[in-house]
Amino acid sequence: MITIHHLNKSRSTRVIWLLEELNMPYNIVNHERDSQTGLAPESLKKIHPLAKAPIIVDNDVTLCESGAIMEYILNQASNDTLRPKIDSAQYYQYLEWLHFAEGSLSLPIICSLLMSMETRDGNKPLDGYIAKELQLDFSYIDDTLSQRTYFADGAFSAADIMMTIILDIADNLSLLENRTHIKAYLVNMKQRPAYQKAASFG
Structure with a gap:
């Protein structure tokens, strides 16, 4: 076990x-x-x-x-x-988003989280970079979710689990303002009983 x-x-x-x-x-x-x-x-x-x-x-x-x-x-x-079958059209969509969550998206979000925990006086050198990356990433995600319900197109997959958790962190940091498709996606994901059981552990 x-x-x-x-x-x-x-x-x-x-x-x-x-x-x-x-x-x-x-x-x-x-x-x-x-x-x-x-x-x-x-x-x-x-x-x-x-x-x-x-x-x-x-x-x-x-x-x-x-x-x-x-x-x-x-x-x-x-x-x-x-996980989509490896010979399916959805497999590489799944693979991209499975790794996107930690490979591209987590860095600017976690940087934003860490910066929110400190007292800051004015802009810092990384602020522009982080803002640019967040704009790029969230635009890509929001556009994708405007065309499909799940990241691997037709079906819920482990990629959705990977993406939901990091997007929820972003939402808690108020980084998803005006990202209507991402917001709707999170509402949908949080209705899953397995998500609710996992979230209950804190």
């Missing part, structure tokens, strides 16, 4: 959500952020040298990084319904 090392207020919610969608059994070990600094606790370092969530342990396999974990779980699933 897969063990999820879950950090509160983190992207490890993705892993719980995926396992819930697949009806796969799992154990959760909860780790709490430091109440003063908001940083991950030392307990995560005992599981993986990077001390970042999510981390899963499955027998002799210990994995960090959301995308790698999603692929590992899908490879273990008896009913792999959350």
